[in-house]
Amino acid sequence: MSENLVIVGLGYVGLPLAQEAVRAGLSVTGFDVSDATVDGLNSGQSHVDDLSDDDVAEMLAGGFRATKDDACLAEADVIVICVPTPLRNDTTPDLGAVEASARSIGGRLTADTLVVLESTTYPGTTDDIVRPILESGSGLTAGTDFALAYSPERIDPGNPQFGLRNTPKVVGGFTEACTSRAVDFYSTVVDDVVPTVGTREAELSKLLENTYRHVNIALVNEMAIFTHDLGIDLWAAIDAAKTKPFGFQAFYPGPGVGGHCIPIDPNYLSYAVRSLGYQFRFVELAQEVSGRMPAYVAARAQGALNEAEKSVKGSSILLLGVTYKANIADERETPSRPVARRLIELGADVSYFDPHAASFDVDGTPLSRADDLGAAMREADLVILLQPHDAILAEGSFADAALVLDTRGVLEGDNVERL
Numbered sequence: 001m002s003e004n005l006v007i008v009g010l011g012y013v014g015l016p017l018a019q020e021a022v023r024a025g026l027s028v029t030g031f032d033v034s035d036a037t038v039d040g041l042n043s044g045q046s047h048v049d050d051l052s053d054d055d056v057a058e059m060l061a062g063g064f065r066a067t068k069d070d071a072c073l074a075e076a077d078v079i080v081i082c083v084p085t086p087l088r089n090d091t092t093p094d095l096g097a098v099e100a101s102a103r104s105i106g107g108r109l110t111a112d113t114l115v116v117l118e119s120t121t122y123p124g125t126t127d128d129i130v131r132p133i134l135e136s137g138s139g140l141t142a143g144t145d146f147a148l149a150y151s152p153e154r155i156d157p158g159n160p161q162f163g164l165r166n167t168p169k170v171v172g173g174f175t176e177a178c179t180s181r182a183v184d185f186y187s188t189v190v191d192d193v194v195p196t197v198g199t200r201e202a203e204l205s206k207l208l209e210n211t212y213r214h215v216n217i218a219l220v221n222e223m224a225i226f227t228h229d230l231g232i233d234l235w236a237a238i239d240a241a242k243t244k245p246f247g248f249q250a251f252y253p254g255p256g257v258g259g260h261c262i263p264i265d266p267n268y269l270s271y272a273v274r275s276l277g278y279q280f281r282f283v284e285l286a287q288e289v290s291g292r293m294p295a296y297v298a299a300r301a302q303g304a305l306n307e308a309e310k311s312v313k314g315s316s317i318l319l320l321g322v323t324y325k326a327n328i329a330d331e332r333e334t335p336s337r338p339v340a341r342r343l344i345e346l347g348a349d350v351s352y353f354d355p356h357a358a359s360f361d362v363d364g365t366p367l368s369r370a371d372d373l374g375a376a377m378r379e380a381d382l383v384i385l386l387q388p389h390d391a392i393l394a395e396g397s398f399a400d401a402a403l404v405l406d407t408r409g410v411l412e413g414d415n416v417e418r419l
């Protein structure tokens with residue numbers, strides 16, 4: 001008999017898991033608090049980049065249903081929590097959604113159920129925060145009456161090569177038996193499950209991966225600033241370095257970091273370290289270095305226009321690609337927003353082109369959207385490539401632009417200046 005799976009939180013992480021589980025033949029229900037998400041999915045509409053409406057139709061045909069009614073939790077054999085873990089305004093972790101979903105589950109939990117937390121969070125959350133809420137809500141005991149585990153999500157939105165099924169899945173249980181139970185469950189939906197010693201190690205593994213990227217991106221961002229001043233092509237240097245078959249992994253500079261994994265998640269780890277009375281300085285330094293990149297891009301725009309004997313004030317500047325990552329529609333924490341804000345403050349007439357963003361606002365004011373890429377590029381005093389979406393690289397006639405600032409190191413030409 002197939003397992004009855006309930007996924008709590010149907011976003012970028014929960015929905016691909018639901019899709020893979022339906023394909024694996026599980027009976028899958030999605031529980032979410034958002035009317036728009038639940039109604040949209042039940043009527044066949046996807047709201048995440050990696051799933052099309054056809055994918056949602058295939059899931060519905062396979063028995064998937066989304067609901068706002070937590071009664072489904074009482075029927076579950078396995079419950080996986082995929083709710084957001086944002087930061088509060090003071091940059092401390094906001095576990096409100098994790099706690100709320102644990103309360104919903106606690107009130108409905110039945111014996112022998114497996115509960116897995118997938119939301120990215122600091123070590124200790126599963127054991128110290130989720131477990132007591134589940135136990136007090138249900139009167140059951142983790143490790144004895146029900147199984148509890150943590151498994152970090154490694155989804156890379158827009159990655160055509162690695163999806164949920166072929167990316168190894170780390171699992172750490174509250175007890176060894178909990179780990180085995182979680183390994184058995186994930187083995188039905190992913191090819192390679194990697195057990196680790198406990199929930200804390202699984203929680204830390206995700207933050208280690210994110211922090212590693214964060215620090216290395218900040219390293220090349222800082223290098224971009226001084227290599228420009230030294231007259232060195234950093235992209236050529238990276239291409240040369242990455243021919244080393246061991247001990248080096250290439251990271252590339254850009255206009256700043258966006259999304260959730262890099263700008264937000266490492267703060268969870270530095271928060272946990274601060275409670276020990278000292279700082280996690282690598283994270284804080286990386287934050288500071290990459291956080292300065294949007295202002296640096298604006299300064300470089302100013303310099304490029306100056307060379308052309310123009311001022312930013314009164315110049316028309318076209319931003320190409322405003323989402324946080326190439327070929328996806330997600331705008332969370334996108335550095336394009338602070339870049340646009342700074343250029344507007346300096347008096348530029350800023351517009352944008354992005355096939356993945358029907359609208360784009362800066363502090364509540366919509367930016368003018370160019371519909372005709374070719375015309376917009378010819379008319380702008382300066383074009384800034386922020387996100388190298390395939391569609392922009394394929395359709396953009398960069399040679400027709402007066403001046404191009406390429407923050408991604410993908411363009412060539414006499415009118416192109418690289419970051």
Ligand SMILES: NC(=O)c1ccc[n+]([C@@H]2O[C@H](COP(=O)([O-])OP(=O)(O)OC[C@H]3O[C@@H](n4cnc5c(N)ncnc54)[C@H](O)[C@@H]3O)[C@@H](O)[C@H]2O)c1
Nearest residue numbers: 009010011012013032033034083085097100101119120153
């Ligand atoms: N997006 C990514 O690429 C990615 C990658 C790896 C890990 N993560 C982590 O996974 C977690 C989820 O991220 P996401 O990008 O899927 O978020 P998301 O915002 O796309 O989706 C979260 C969903 O949870 C729902 N939700 C919120 N509170 C709820 C509650 N109490 N009960 C039920 N549903 C609730 C929301 O309505 C939303 O639909 C986060 O911790 C994130 O850091 C995200």
